[in-house]
Amino acid sequence: xxxxxxxxxxxxxxxxxxxxxxxxxxxxxxxxxxxxxxxxxxxxxxxxxxxxxxxxxxxxxxxxxxxxxxxxxxxxxxxxxxxxxxxxxxxxxxxxxxxxxxxxxxxxxxxxxxxxxxxxxxxxxxxxxxxxxxxxxxxxxxxxxxxxxxxxxxxxxxxxxxxxxxxxxxxxxxxxxxxxxxxxxxxxxxxxxxxxxxxxxxxxxx
Numbered sequence: 163x164x165x166x167x168x169x170x171x172x173x174x175x176x177x178x179x180x181x182x183x184x185x186x187x188x189x190x191x192x193x194x195x196x197x198x199x200x201x202x203x204x205x206x207x208x209x210x211x212x213x214x215x216x217x218x219x220x221x222x223x224x225x226x227x228x229x230x231x232x233x234x235x236x237x238x239x240x241x242x243x244x245x246x247x248x249x250x251x252x253x254x255x256x257x258x259x260x261x262x263x264x265x266x267x268x269x270x271x272x273x274x275x276x277x278x279x280x281x282x283x284x285x286x287x288x289x290x291x292x293x294x295x296x297x298x299x300x301x302x303x304x305x306x307x308x309x310x311x312x313x314x315x316x317x318x319x320x321x322x323x324x325x326x327x328x329x330x331x332x333x334x335x336x337x338x339x340x341x342x343x344x345x346x347x348x349x350x351x352x353x354x355x356x357x358x359x360x361x362x363x364x365x366x367x368x
Contacts, residue, residue: 167276167336174269175212175224176234181262182295183208183235187242188255189303197243203299204239205232210295215270215287219277256355259296263315264347267292267322268340272330281327288323289316292347312360314350322347 186207190200209225216223225231242250270291274284293308293316300307308315322343329339353359 167272170336171269171273171276172224172228174265175228175273176230178262178266178269178291179208179212179225179231180234180238181258181265182211183238184242185255185259185262185296186299187239188250188258189299190239191242191247191250192255193303197239200243201236201239203302204242205235206302207295207299208235208238210298211266211270211291211293212295214294215273215291218290219274219279219287221273221277257352260318260348260351260355263292263296263319264322264344264351266295267319267347268326268344271323271326271343272336272340275327275330281331285320285323285327288326289319292319292322312363314354314359314361317361318347318351318354321350 183204186203186205187200189207190203195203209231212224215221267288269288271284271288273291274287275281279287296315297307297309325343325346326340329336329343332339
């Protein structure tokens with residue numbers, strides 16, 4: 163992986179961690195948990211998807227080797243803990259998560275491609291990066307995982323990941339391809355939040 167691309171991905175990784183850590187901290191706040199629980203939720207949500215991605219593509223696990231990641235999670239949890247609960251009403255969690263999954267899907271795909279992973283598995287790495295942290299968060303909170311709901315979530319993540327891989331295949335400028343890919347996934351997830359869009363459930367007959 164080219165050094166300048168690696169540095170950009172590292173910076174985006176921190177941004178994605180912050181967004182996902184925020185969703186974990188907000189859920190802990192909504193559940194009226196302790197500060198320790200809030201920090202734990204922020205950490206596992208922030209690094210969950212990226213950890214699985216790195217293990218699968220044979221990369222060093224990013225947060226183990228980056229001193230800023232745990233600090234960012236702690237900082238996000240602390241800010242959430244110290245601010246009024248009215249700042250974090252329900253829409254904030256959903257929209258922060260929407261931004262997180264779209265950005266992280268692009269990041270995961272780009273990193274996998276940079277490690278020589280072929281496009282289809284790289285797209286799956288993007289989906290894993292975008293979704294696993296939220297799945298872990300929901301399981302820990304004892305609520306149904308997003309995978310068990312029909313709303314467009316994984317689909318939005320897959321859209322961002324796919325567009326990132328397409329942009330790479332077409333040799334488009336990375337800044338353009340990544341921005342368009344993240345924006346598309348965010349728009350789809352935002353539409354799902356706004357208009358309650360979802361996929362049809364299985365309706366086969368016995």
